[in-house]
Amino acid sequence: MLGLNDIKNLLQHNKITEFVKLNKLTPRDIADFTNRHSRWAVKLFQHLDTKSAARAFKFVRKKKQEIIIKSLPEEKAAQLLNALQPDDRTAFLSLLPGNAVKELLKVLTPETRAETLKLLGYEEGSVGRLMTPDYLSIKASDTCQDVLNKIRKLGQATENLNFLFILDEKGVLIDDINIKDFLVHDPGAHVADLMDHQFIALNVNDAQTAAIKVFRNNSRFALPVTDDNGVLLGIVTLDDVLRLAEKEDTREMQKIGGSEALDEPYNTISLPRLIRKRAGWLIILFLGEMLTATAMGHYEKEISKAVVLALFIPLIISSGGNSGSQASSIIIRAMALGEVGFRDWWRVVRREIASGFILGIILGVVGFLRVLIWQKLGIQPSYGEEWFLVAGTVFFALIGVVMWGTLSGSMLPLVLKRCGADPAASSAPFVATLVDVTGLVIYFSVAYIIMHGKLL
Amino acid sequence: MLGLNDIKNLLQHNKITEFVKLNKLTPRDIADFTNRHSRWAVKLFQHLDTKSAARAFKFVRKKKQEIIIKSLPEEKAAQLLNALQPDDRTAFLSLLPGNAVKELLKVLTPETRAETLKLLGYEEGSVGRLMTPDYLSIKASDTCQDVLNKIRKLGQATENLNFLFILDEKGVLIDDINIKDFLVHDPGAHVADLMDHQFIALNVNDAQTAAIKVFRNNSRFALPVTDDNGVLLGIVTLDDVLRLAEKEDTREMQKIGGSEALDEPYNTISLPRLIRKRAGWLIILFLGEMLTATAMGHYEKEISKAVVLALFIPLIISSGGNSGSQASSIIIRAMALGEVGFRDWWRVVRREIASGFILGIILGVVGFLRVLIWQKLGIQPSYGEEWFLVAGTVFFALIGVVMWGTLSGSMLPLVLKRCGADPAASSAPFVATLVDVTGLVIYFSVAYIIMHGKLL
Numbered sequence: 001m002l003g004l005n006d007i008k009n010l011l012q013h014n015k016i017t018e019f020v021k022l023n024k025l026t027p028r029d030i031a032d033f034t035n036r037h038s039r040w041a042v043k044l045f046q047h048l049d050t051k052s053a054a055r056a057f058k059f060v061r062k063k064k065q066e067i068i069i070k071s072l073p074e075e076k077a078a079q080l081l082n083a084l085q086p087d088d089r090t091a092f093l094s095l096l097p098g099n100a101v102k103e104l105l106k107v108l109t110p111e112t113r114a115e116t117l118k119l120l121g122y123e124e125g126s127v128g129r130l131m132t133p134d135y136l137s138i139k140a141s142d143t144c145q146d147v148l149n150k151i152r153k154l155g156q157a158t159e160n161l162n163f164l165f166i167l168d169e170k171g172v173l174i175d176d177i178n179i180k181d182f183l184v185h186d187p188g189a190h191v192a193d194l195m196d197h198q199f200i201a202l203n204v205n206d207a208q209t210a211a212i213k214v215f216r217n218n219s220r221f222a223l224p225v226t227d228d229n230g231v232l233l234g235i236v237t238l239d240d241v242l243r244l245a246e247k248e249d250t251r252e253m254q255k256i257g258g259s260e261a262l263d264e265p266y267n268t269i270s271l272p273r274l275i276r277k278r279a280g281w282l283i284i285l286f287l288g289e290m291l292t293a294t295a296m297g298h299y300e301k302e303i304s305k306a307v308v309l310a311l312f313i314p315l316i317i318s319s320g321g322n323s324g325s326q327a328s329s330i331i332i333r334a335m336a337l338g339e340v341g342f343r344d345w346w347r348v349v350r351r352e353i354a355s356g357f358i359l360g361i362i363l364g365v366v367g368f369l370r371v372l373i374w375q376k377l378g379i380q381p382s383y384g385e386e387w388f389l390v391a392g393t394v395f396f397a398l399i400g401v402v403m404w405g406t407l408s409g410s411m412l413p414l415v416l417k418r419c420g421a422d423p424a425a426s427s428a429p430f431v432a433t434l435v436d437v438t439g440l441v442i443y444f445s446v447a448y449i450i451m452h453g454k455l456l
Numbered sequence: 457m458l459g460l461n462d463i464k465n466l467l468q469h470n471k472i473t474e475f476v477k478l479n480k481l482t483p484r485d486i487a488d489f490t491n492r493h494s495r496w497a498v499k500l501f502q503h504l505d506t507k508s509a510a511r512a513f514k515f516v517r518k519k520k521q522e523i524i525i526k527s528l529p530e531e532k533a534a535q536l537l538n539a540l541q542p543d544d545r546t547a548f549l550s551l552l553p554g555n556a557v558k559e560l561l562k563v564l565t566p567e568t569r570a571e572t573l574k575l576l577g578y579e580e581g582s583v584g585r586l587m588t589p590d591y592l593s594i595k596a597s598d599t600c601q602d603v604l605n606k607i608r609k610l611g612q613a614t615e616n617l618n619f620l621f622i623l624d625e626k627g628v629l630i631d632d633i634n635i636k637d638f639l640v641h642d643p644g645a646h647v648a649d650l651m652d653h654q655f656i657a658l659n660v661n662d663a664q665t666a667a668i669k670v671f672r673n674n675s676r677f678a679l680p681v682t683d684d685n686g687v688l689l690g691i692v693t694l695d696d697v698l699r700l701a702e703k704e705d706t707r708e709m710q711k712i713g714g715s716e717a718l719d720e721p722y723n724t725i726s727l728p729r730l731i732r733k734r735a736g737w738l739i740i741l742f743l744g745e746m747l748t749a750t751a752m753g754h755y756e757k758e759i760s761k762a763v764v765l766a767l768f769i770p771l772i773i774s775s776g777g778n779s780g781s782q783a784s785s786i787i788i789r790a791m792a793l794g795e796v797g798f799r800d801w802w803r804v805v806r807r808e809i810a811s812g813f814i815l816g817i818i819l820g821v822v823g824f825l826r827v828l829i830w831q832k833l834g835i836q837p838s839y840g841e842e843w844f845l846v847a848g849t850v851f852f853a854l855i856g857v858v859m860w861g862t863l864s865g866s867m868l869p870l871v872l873k874r875c876g877a878d879p880a881a882s883s884a885p886f887v888a889t890l891v892d893v894t895g896l897v898i899y900f901s902v903a904y905i906i907m908h909g910k911l912l
Contacts, residue, residue: 021654028673151639161636162618162677179635180617183607198477216702217484219695221618221677238694239675246672249705250789256712257785257884258778266790267800275811278782279818285778286819290826292770303763310759310766314748314773314892321777322714322741322885326734329713333706334722344723355731362735363742370746402738428713428884429778436770 002029004037007044016047027052031059035268038064042071045080054083061268062095069104078107086115086132087240094120094129127211128204130241131225131234134158137165138191140174145187162221165232166191173224173232175199201226204233211236212245213338252336255422256329258285258429285429291437292317299444306455308383309447312367312394317439319363320401321432324409327352328431331410332423342418348410356406360399367394389451397446404442405435458485460493463500472503483508487515491724494520498527501536510539517724518551525560534563542571543588543696550576550585583667584660586697587681587690590614593621594647596630601643618677621688622647629680629688631655657682660689667692668701669794708792711878712785714741714885741885747893748773755900762911764839765903768823768850773895775819776857777888780865783808784887788869788879798874804866812862816855823850845907853902860898861891 002010002025010016010025019025030048034041034056041060045053045068057065057080069077069092081089081104093104093116108116115133122128136158138147147164155161164182166175176199177191185194201224202211214223215238222237251261260277262269269277296303296313303310331348334340340348371391375383383390409431413423448456458466458481466472466481475481486504490497490512497516501509501524513521513536525533525548537545537560549560549572564572571589578584592614594603603620611617620638622631632655633647641650657680658667670679671694678693707717716733718725725733752759752769759766787804790796796804827847831839839846865887869879904912 021652023654023656026673027675148639151636152641155636155640158636161634161639178617180607180611180614183604183617184611185608196477198479200479216698217482219698221694238677242672242675242698246793250793253709253712253785253789256709257782259782259786262786265793265795266786267795267803271807271810274807275814278779278811279815282775282778282782282815282819283822286771286775286822289771289774289778292774293767293826296767296770300763300767303766304760307756307760307763310769311749311752311756313766313769314752314896315742315745317770318745318748318777318885318889318892319738319742321774321888322738322745323734325883325885326713326715326738329709330715330718330722333709337702337706337721339721339723347723351727351730354727355734358731359735359738363738366739366742370749427781428888429781432777432884432888433774436774440770 002033004033004040007033007037007040011043011047014047016044017049017052020048020052027056028059030056034060034064034068035265038067042068045072046076050079050083053080054085054088057084058088058091061265062092065092066096074107081107082109082112086112086134087130087237089116090120090129094124122204125208126204127202127206127208127225127236128233130208130211130236130244131204132237133234135163135165135222135224135232135235136161137167137232140166140168140190140192140195142191143187144182144185144189144191144194147182147191148187163224163235165224165235166195167232171232172230173199173201173226176224199224201230201232202236203228208241208244209248212241212248215241252332252424255424256332256427258282258427281427281429285433288433289436292440295437295440295444299440302444302447302456306447306451308390308455309393309444312390312397313440313443315367316394316397316401316443317436318432319398320405320435320439320442321428322405323356323359323402324405324431324435325428327355327406327409328413328426329428331413332426335413335417335423340414342414345411345414348414349407352406352410353403356403357399359406360402363402364395364398367398368392370394384455386451386455389454393443393447393450396450397443400442400446401435401439404438405431408434408438458489460489460496463489463493463496467499467503470503472500473505473508476504476508483512484515486512490516490520490524491721494523498524501528502532506535506539509536510541510544513540514544514547517721518548521548522552530563537563538565538568541588542568542590543586543693545572546576546585550580578660581664582660583658583662583664583681583692584689586664586667586692586700587660588693589690591619591621591678591680591688591691592617593623593688596622596624596646596648596651598647599643600638600641600645600647600650603638603647604643619680619691621680621691622651623688627688628686629655629657629682632680655680657686657688658692659684664697664700665704668697668704671697708788708880711880712788712883714738714883737883737885741889744889745892748896751893751896751900755896758900758903758912762903762907764846764911765849765900768846768853769896769899771823772850772853772857772899773892774888775854776861776891776895776898777884778861779812779815779858780861780887780891781884783811783862783865784869784882785884787866788882791869791873791879796870798870801867801870804870805863808862808866809859812859813855815862816858819858820851820854823854824848826850840911842907842911845910849899849903849906852906853899856898856902857891857895860894861887864890864894 161179163176168174175195175197177194181194200218204225204227222235224232225234226232254261258281262277368391375387412426416426417423617635619632624630631651631653633650637650656674660681660683678691680688681690681692682688710717714737718733824847831843868882872882873879
């Protein structure tokens with residue numbers, strides 16, 4: 001990637017346009033640079049041609065976008081805003097305070113303004129906010145030649161020409177047709193002859209996250225958006241949905257890691273906000289984990305009688321946490337992909353109990369061998385004369401804890417989903433905390449049964 | 457989703473085609489059904505029209521694909537194979553044993569066979585395996601009318617017509633042009649007039665994962681693939697890249713959860729394989745966690761002198777694990793998005809030390825209050841007369857452990873990447889295990905300093 005000095009050099013030697021042409025400076029590169037050095041980015045944007053500037057602008061962080069627009073000469077700023085895709089422009093404007101929007105709308109051309117205002121009327125997070133009204137609509141009674149003429153007239157301003165949309169006289173969407181079906185047909189044929197009345201459309205009030213799934217399941221590059229009456233309002237293109245999906249995946253991963261979703265890139269989020277996003281869950285987990293101190297308090301006598309028991313506490317409870325983390329991340333992802341749902345809970349229970357049992361035995365054997373081998377080699381501290389009881393306790397406790405960890409790790413996301421909560425909230429640390437507390441109870445119960453009358 | 461009985465009903469009443477037309481039975485639905493009930497799916501595939509069957513086929517699991525193809529009447533199977541997109545067909549064939557491929561290649565039409573064999577020559581995981589040779593190439597000397605005629609002749613068989621590719625006489629790619637640029641131009645104009653010599657191409661030997669990034673950064677729906685001499689070999693379309701990206705994200709999340717990547721859907725992977733994928737890391741983590749037993753062994757005397765110390769062990773070490781999990785998942789994702797790289801390590805260190813210090817103080821205060829309040833309320837078991845020392849130990853140990861957890865959780869992915877390993881391998885459980893062992897050392901060291909001469 002080009003650094004500050006490279007860009008300074010390019011600006012000095014007027015080589016920006018050349019570099020962009022050679023694709024050595026991609027829209028993402030420009031955006032990255034802008035996010036880091038907004039003062040220099042203003043100069044950079046002054047030198048870019050409007051098209052390249054518009055392409056890069058949508059990748060720039062909102063705050064920096066505002067700086068760029070406000071720092072550019074008014075004419076240049078207007079050119080840039082007008083050159084943006086309608087949906088990108090809306091995304092930018094919807095984050096500005098009301099007055100700033102009003103000011104900026106003034107520099108937009110009348111058509112652009114109307115478009116933008118219309119898009120701004122839809123709820124945040126709805127498909128309406130993603131859509132662009134840049135599509136070509138045709139009538140069933142048109143001939144293929146009519147359509148080609150229309151494309152020649154209006155096509156240049158249209159973002160996406162892969163599909164054309166057929167509307168009835170009320171504007172209701174009745175079909176979509178791949179552009180290539182027109183091109184390969186006799187120019188005299190009527191649109192009606194090509195129609196198969198098979199089409200997929202999004203509702204303008206659908207959640208954007210639902211739109212991601214429709215795109216994934218249908219391998220489409222653009223989808224039409226209709227209102228409740230089936231009237232075509234605009235289209236949503238895959239590139240916007242992709243950016244959205246990437247953002248959703250980031251949120252999910254951050255939540256699985258036991259933090260709130262940052263909703264900002266790591267390299268630009270401010271330290272106080274970074275800490276705030278992390279502190280919430282950390283405190284909740286800490287409060288939950290305090291129950292371990294309470295549980296341990298109940299077993300204080302047992303520990304003072306057999307200190308050897310304390311030695312294995314971290315080992316035992318962390319094994320439960322690890323197996324639980326595995327199970328929950330696997331299930332959360334399977335749910336996100338639609339492979340597993342609440343209806344499958346019984347199947348998941350059976351599989352996870354079986355997995356947990358076998359994994360528990362494997363770890364149990366390793367744990368047993370550890371005690372045995374250390375004892376036989378005479379490694380200090382010794383586990384005492386009753387080492388066999390210690391080894392047995394470790395073995396059975398591991399089976400119980402790993403089974404419990406696996407089971408609760410896999411069930412938690414399903415239960416959260418069932419309760420209408422976000423399955424990704426059952427993060428690895430959350431499951432680990434849950435299993436730590438119960439793991440202690442399992443461990444000391446097993447110890448009590450095995451060691452009763454001997455060590456305890 | 458439709459169940460077994462619904463499909464049986466539809467088959468009985470010959471309504472399959474109608475349901476597919478109405479989009480009540482999407483390609484994904486058919487694939488899901490096939491993955492669950494392969495015997496009935498064969499009947500379903502016999503009733504589907506070839507086009508719908510081909511659309512659904514690529515979503516079907518490889519093993520089931522093989523069953524379907526082998527169970528269908530030979531003619532029907534050949535129709536289906538020939539109707540598949542070249543890249544989907546290659547993906548299917550490359551997973552079959554050599555002899556089965558040879559048998560199946562026989563049923564392909566000569567052109568289809570040549571295509572498939574060519575595609576099969578490229579390395580697994582390379583862009584070559586994803587590409588389809590279904591594109592339209594034109595010459596700079598063509599007129600727009602020539603191009604339209606060519607489209608009319610060859611366009612129907614072409615998967616993607618959004619871009620046309622301009623080749624020189626040696627087949628070297630010299631430009632790509634959006635279809636709409638042709639449609640809006642005067643039919644008499646020459647292709648050469650429209651060219652800007654700006655294009656992005658993938659190399660046939662590029663890794664598929666690298667292709668995902670190029671698609672993300674360039675908002676394109678299809679990209680050309682060239683060999684080392686710049687000769688156009690085929691194109692890669694976004695839908696295939698999307699499926700690949702989804703798979704990569706799944707792998708990453710499963711690894712973050714501390715398991716091997718399953719590489720199969722959860723609901724269809726066999727139990728032995730599910731267990732094997734999970735056991736490896738679980739055993740490694742367990743062996744690592746055994747060091748806690750060793751560490752605890754060194755502090756056995758301290759524990760028997762002050763059993764109260766043992767009570768807080770799970771609380772302290774898990775706080776380190778939790779803050780480490782947060783940090784590592786945030787950094788892993790930021791790295792995957794290209795927001796953070798090894799070059800930023802010093803900045804990450806400073807931010808994470810600051811975050812860890814403040815988060816540590818927050819948890820430390822909560823921990824301190826816990827001891828104080830429990831003591832004042834007289835909740836049993838009491839922390840003894842020296843409870844203030846206990847509270848102080850908890851406070852300072854938490855600061856140390858949380859800082860250490862945050863720092864190591866954030867550095868580990870960067871270091872792994874630097875060593876050429878997969879950053880996602882520094883899973884939440886892996887970090888937690890690392891921090892557990894060192895957390896114990898920090899805790900007992902703090903205890904020794906604070907309690908020396910009093911309790912210890």
